Amino acid sequence: MSRLIGSTVLRGAVGATGLLVVLEAAGRTGLIDTTFLPLVSTVLARAAELAVDGEFLAHAFASAEAWFWALALTIAVAVPAGLLLGVARPAEVAARPLIEFLRPIPSVALIPLAIMLFQNQLHMRMSVAVYAATWPVLINTIYGVRDVDPLAKETLRSFGFGPGSVVLRVVLPSAAPFIATGVRLAASVAIILVVTAEVVAGGINGIGIFINQAGSGNRVDLMIAATAWVGLFGIAVNALLVAAEKRVFRWHHKRLAGVS
Amino acid sequence: LTACGGADTNTGASTTDNGLEKTSLTVGIIAVPDSAPIQIAIDKGFFKAEGLTVQTSIEAGGATATPKLVAGQLDVMLGNYVSLFSAQEKGVGKFKVVADSYQAAPDNFVLMAKADDATINSAADLAGKKIAVNTLNAIGTLAVTATAKVAGVTIETGQFAPMPLPDMGGALKNGTVDAIWVAEPFISANSQQGAKKIADTMSGPMADFPIAGWVMSDDFVTKNPKTVAAFQRALAKAQQLAASDRKAIEEVLPKYTKIDQATAAVIALGVYSTTLSEARLQRVADTMKEYGYLQQGFDVKSVLHAPAAG
């Protein structure tokens, strides 16, 4: 098992290093204009400096806080809503026009409105992120719920369980792995939106604020280094979520995993 | 209304509590030299001396800072006059300029084009060209339009392409736009990267044009007269310092922007104002009216809240 993890990490490292080497070579040979896109090595050096820069860490922490609460709220809202809409077809049909109307509205357009509605920068960022991150969880939950084996539901119904129990004990566990994929999608959407909201709307602190400041000084290297930390955060979050899924959905992977 | 970011509104810290209605202020600034006086006032303790605790919030621009001011997330903001007047006219909110901050000096804001682009050498060549500005409907578009008009060219609004300042160099290079409107430190940077200056947009009709001032909501000013006065007093000292001592600015620039000390020492700066002049600002309103940025005429007196003494 630990050897397996080892080889996964190793391969990932090989892949990432490969890309970095290619980019560095492209920069050095002039394939990419380094006046606008700094060398990979430069960015890495800046990123390493940022890691121990207290001011940057404060920015990063503010963003991470908004991200965490946004994701938590998203799950708390979207999963129950998705279960309801997935189970109760009439409810889904009724709500569909509203959902499909709201879904394509860019959060960017809503930022000034969110500013009017929320007094606090944390709440404003959260609201924007929740708005965008809800959809992947909601849609995946609805599709996951629809994919539940009807016989599994009928079994519990035949034992006299009511709809609530069926949802809780059959539909939710069956759909959970696919919902989890939605949550992983939402996790990165929430990161994106928190940072974008900071870039667009400004504020007291947050990675987006740092990026704006770096931009004002034309420090593209710092901008990209900060962006790189955002991406690394994404990798870390995804790895955590995947590890959690592997534990919780052991039955799912065992049962469905490809041929041994 | 509560200030954001967890800054609490206690008065205990202040020693010279002279009955201020609100002692803790959140000020929206922009990471450009225009905001320097706030940082100076904080660093030099001018606000503290007035019993004020000031926290800065770094804004991306007027389009989002203005609603924050209306909603009360910000108590004060650095507003560029063009956006501000336009917002006031459109009924976004009622504002008061409590202090002037910054006015243009030669070569503060220039138009640049690719050095090897022979088709564009001056403002007279701008007809039909795509021009990158940081914000639409603001000082940039107004300055370019006015400058071009003097050169005999009418600029259509559709020629302006909005984009963040750091992206402009790349956009110019790959031909997404034909010209860019930039300030320092981007002027120096782009010069090194093969761009040439084709016009100074702060000359002629735009010479010494007021750029930005410190703005509060009308409501706030009415409700907190003492706080406003205290803020004005502290800021006046800082404006004074900024206007007279370039070193003071060079010192604070790296604190709220990522302009480093070396760059700060060489870049061209505008002029920091020490008075709030109705006549100067009326010029902004009139120019805006001339270019269709304002529908009706606009009497700037209604938006001024001059300091009580001096």
Added chain:
Amino acid sequence: MLELVDLTHRYGTYHAIDRINLTVKQGEVVCVVGPSGCGKSTLLRSIAGLIKPTGGRVLLDGRPVESTPDNLAVVFQDYSRSLYPWLSALANVSLPLRRRGLDRKARDEAAMAALTEVGLGTAAAKFPWEMSGGMQQRVSIARALAYRPKLLLMDEPFGSVDAQTREELEDLVLRVCAHHGMTILLITHDVDESVYVGDRVVVLSKAPGTVTGDLTVDLPGPRDQIRTRELDAFVKLRADVGRMVRGMTNNNHHEVEHR
């Protein structure tokens, strides 16, 4: 207790069962036999309230069945899909017992007892996907028995186990049901089994299924795998049922018939 009146079901335009009339008394064990695809499972699902029959009525204790009746347990034909892969065998069996208001310990004990009775005492911790087909089928039988329903519906419940286990399970079901006064409707393909287990055997025709025979199995007292099957009455009944089923399937296929 159970009464089917002119029960009819169509899947879209496909006519699956046609005007089935049947009455099952409290405590009776009724076996249903019939050719493959004749609508046996459809009948069972209608009784369980899982599909809404397109015609006729299902009455339980005189009241029409609108949704799934209380106190019912079903062993589905497709047993492997009716077990929850995220639950161990024990948890699968104990899950329905929540409805019985038992606490966790009591549930697990009852589930363990049922698993032991079907010969899976040592496999209680396994997950369904770690079990063989026959083991899964036995888990679903254990689940139904542990629930102690008043009405037990079983769809081909012993199809995947070896002969010996099958006999033991037959006896187990009869014993448990007699003890708790359950009523059973059991679908099977095995004519022997139907006669051995049933108090009555109902024969369905080929699709659209309808009742073509209803025999009362008049065999003495507690059944015994050896003695009962040796009785002349048993042999005769088996032949009777066999004949009826064959009669129904005679023209069902193209192959050369052997009689």
Added chain:
Amino acid sequence: MLELVDLTHRYGTYHAIDRINLTVKQGEVVCVVGPSGCGKSTLLRSIAGLIKPTGGRVLLDGRPVESTPDNLAVVFQDYSRSLYPWLSALANVSLPLRRRGLDRKARDEAAMAALTEVGLGTAAAKFPWEMSGGMQQRVSIARALAYRPKLLLMDEPFGSVDAQTREELEDLVLRVCAHHGMTILLITHDVDESVYVGDRVVVLSKAPGTVTGDLTVDLPGPRDQIRTRELDAFVKLRADVGRMVRGMTNNNHHEVEHR
């Protein structure tokens, strides 16, 4: 053609089959019987190359089986999950025939013929979830037969059909296989069936399964459901196999035994 040498498999620490040795000759029909959970399906999956046995070897025509061998067809025990729900019965049967280099029309014809032979000529357009359990099972038998494999592995293939259909299917499989010289390994719980269908009957012990009996069924010529089953030799063989299987399961359960 098929040779198992000391075949052993453990799922994790669980010992499922233990040193199984078995040789199957070209064209032979070998039936495997054994108690539920003794490792029959595990054995079949090892031969099909679907699991990698933890010990021993599988040789096919003298070559070790590394991955799934060519020219193989399997009827899985869990037939309902081995049909593709997005394909009609006909498409399910004709899909593997792509490998046979047939054009679409030829494929559909062959598939249709196979479906007709299992009595589903009129249900070819149905989707798996529109079919009864027995029908699904027959589709998967039709799929295997239409494919004309050299080696046919069947795991409890007639468990969900009625007695008459079962007999017909047994004969069908024997006929088709004899005609095309297929080799068959058939897992069943039905002792009668194993003797009727098989040239040999292999008996496995309870888990960990190992070969405890290997009987050659020496019955004359083309089998016939009535005549063959009436033969004394048949009755004796059946009793022999029955005894061997029972011997294996005797201590398998807790219930009171009947002998």
Added chain:
Amino acid sequence: MNRKGFAGRLARLWIVPVALVLWELATRVAAQPYFPAPSSIVVRIQELWFSGPLTRVLLTDAAIESFGPSLGRLFAGWVLAGLAGVLLGVAIGRSAKLADYLDPILQFGRAVPPPLLVPIFFALFQIGTPTQLAIIVFGVIWPVLLNTADGCRTVDRQYLETARVFGFSRPDVLRRVVLPAAMPKIFAGLRLSLSLALILMVVSELVGSTSGIGYGLLTAQQNFLFVDVWAYIVLLGVLGFLLNASFLLLESRILAWHQRARRTI
């Protein structure tokens, strides 16, 4: 479709008038310039885009000018992202090794806000539209990619084993087993990314563009024209609704088996 079917479909939209009335009431009570009433928004929409000549279904010049290129990029971006997402998703769903190699890069890319990549795209692409397309593709590929990979990774084992014993060729396994089995999840991803494409279309026009829906929205925002801003928001919502409805129509064709197989009463 018969009359009853059409009426039934219309009846499904009952929530729309309800929502509109509530919205109208809420905005009137709030009386805020930032939140204009829907009635005034509708009037503005008509002025902006639907006061043109009948011959062009009332579309104004402005509408044609900004919708055409925007929608073109939207579709191109979505189709490209869909294809690339499915291909890549299948590849990493079926090959654990490839997934290992690419995983960090993909997870990295997924978390980076597309607007921040603009300078990189500027450096990589030479002219306007490819940059904008790149932004759209980069932004919308993830739901398709992840859901496809997930769907392909978790195909029922028995389906694959069946394919294997019958000796399906690798392409056949992919095309006839893995893809159909993963199809429901792929469609969930495509549906997510369709409305995401609208969003990314707007985002891509926020930087360096001089026309299009996103540009119009930004102009309205920076001019403090709130009714216009809302007109754009409503336009996007309606477009999204229509796109989604067409998508569901397509889906119900392709996934008919799935919907019927999974139906219970």
